[in-house]
Amino acid sequence: MMTLIERASALARDLRDAQVDHNEAQKALAYLRINRDGQAYFAYLQAIVQNGRVVIRSNQTIGYYRDLLELSRRHLRNLPPEDMTATLAWAIRLLRYYEKVPEAERQGLDIPLAVAPSAPQGDAARTSAGSVRSPEQSAASGESSEARHDPARAPTDSTASPGQPATSRASSIHQKIPQKGDVFRGKVLEVGEKAVVIQVEDFDAEQVVGVMRAETIAGNDTSRYQEGNDARVEVIDVRKKGARTILELKPAPRKK
Numbered sequence: 001m002m003t004l005i006e007r008a009s010a011l012a013r014d015l016r017d018a019q020v021d022h023n024e025a026q027k028a029l030a031y032l033r034i035n036r037d038g039q040a041y042f043a044y045l046q047a048i049v050q051n052g053r054v055v056i057r058s059n060q061t062i063g064y065y066r067d068l069l070e071l072s073r074r075h076l077r078n079l080p081p082e083d084m085t086a087t088l089a090w091a092i093r094l095l096r097y098y099e100k101v102p103e104a105e106r107q108g109l110d111i112p113l114a115v116a117p118s119a120p121q122g123d124a125a126r127t128s129a130g131s132v133r134s135p136e137q138s139a140a141s142g143e144s145s146e147a148r149h150d151p152a153r154a155p156t157d158s159t160a161s162p163g164q165p166a167t168s169r170a171s172s173i174h175q176k177i178p179q180k181g182d183v184f185r186g187k188v189l190e191v192g193e194k195a196v197v198i199q200v201e202d203f204d205a206e207q208v209v210g211v212m213r214a215e216t217i218a219g220n221d222t223s224r225y226q227e228g229n230d231a232r233v234e235v236i237d238v239r240k241k242g243a244r245t246i247l248e249l250k251p252a253p254r255k256k
Contacts, residue, residue, distance in 0.1 A: 004079075004083055004086060004087050004090075005090060007075055007076075007087050008086075008087045008088075008090040008091040008094065009091070009094060010075060011071060011072075011074075011075040011076070011087065011088070011091040012090075012091040012092075012093075012094035012095045012098060013094075013098070014071045014074070014075070015067070015068070015071060015091060015092075015095050016095055016098045016099070018067040018071065020064045020067050020068055020071075020095070021061075021064050022092055022095045022096050022099065024061060024064040024065065024068070025064075025068055025088070025091075025092050025095065026092055026189075026205070027189070027190055027227075028041070028044070028045060028065070028068055028072075028088075029085070029088050029089055029092060029205075030189050030190035030197045030205070031044050031190055031192060032081070032084065032085050032088065033085055033197070033209070034190065034192045034194060034195045034197060034211070035192065035194065036081045036082075036085075037081060038076070038077075038079065038080075038081050038084050041072070041084070042069070042072065042073070042077075045065055045068060045069040045072065046069060048062070048065045049062065049065050049066045049069055052065065072088070075087070075091075076088065089206050093206070176202060177200070177203070177208055177238070177245055177247075178200065178235045178238075178247060179235060179238060180235050180236065180237060180238055181234070181235060182234070182235045183232065183233070183234045183235075183252045184200075184201070184232075184233065184235075185201075185230045185231065185232050185233075186198040186199045186200055186201065186210055186230065186231060186233060187199040187228065187229070187230060187231075188225050188226060188227050188228060188229050188230070188231050189205060189209075189227065190227065191222055191223065191225050191226065191227055192222065193214065193222060194213065194214050194222075195211050195212060195213045195214060195222065196211070196212045196217075196222050196225045196231070197209060197210070197211060197212075198210035198211070198212060198231055198233055198247075198249060200247065206244065207244065207245070208244070208245045208246075208247065209244070209245075209246060209247070210233060210235075210246075210247040210248075210249045211246060211247070211248060211249060212225075212231070212233055212248075212249040212250060212251070213248070216236070216249070216250035216251065217250075217251060218251075231251075232251070232252040233249040233250065233251060233252050234249065234250055234251070234252040234253070235247050235248070235249060236248050236249065236250050
């Protein structure tokens with residue numbers, strides 16, 4: 001039976017071969033994170049493929065979602081929502097890596113690996129080239145984005161930064177995360193009926209993400225927000241899900 005990371009690697013290679021834009025895949029991932037429902041995820045992709053031309057004029061973009069739907073059915077069907085989310089998140093990371101690193105430089109570095117993205121912290125996959133960890137574990141250790149994008153070069157905590165303990169690096173990262181009561185501006189990544197996903201500056205969405213639920217918005221009207229625009233928000237709670245930090249948000253009060 002394939003591990004989740006092997007499944008994610010196969011999905012990433014198929015996405016690369018189909019030339020799916022990782023930005024569009026990231027939007028689908030955001031929808032899956034909000035709804036936590038595999039059937040809703042497939043229905044979302046199907047709706048875009050069938051009716052997307054109402055709001056999406058680019059045939060190429062519709063094609064991305066058509067390929068993503070087909071490949072998701074191939075690789076993600078029958079997975080529980082958390083495993084589906086972890087697998088798609090890791091596949092998108094690998095897809096970005098494939099886009100940045102020429103194929104000739106990747107020889108000998110590709111999967112198969114032996115650990116799933118949702119594996120308990122402390123587990124590691126070993127290849128002849130080095131150590132590989134999940135996106136959540138990489139984020140928790142404070143690795144650079146370059147190291148996280150290269151699955152064969154992700155350093156262990158003990159080698160992440162010469163002369164600086166991993167614990168102090170993790171602490172410095174934690175201090176940058178907005179805390180309860182903080183107000184900040186973030187880019188709107190995804191708008192759904194139930195919530196709005198907000199980017200937290202300087203953090204990848206797999207590491208730290210903000211979620212503003214409909215009930216915190218006047219009239220439960222999430223359509224007031226548009227993808228790509230900035231939103232001024234206030235942190236009302238901070239919680240952890242695995243190694244990922246999720247900021248619960250509400251619209252920030254207007255400045256006096």
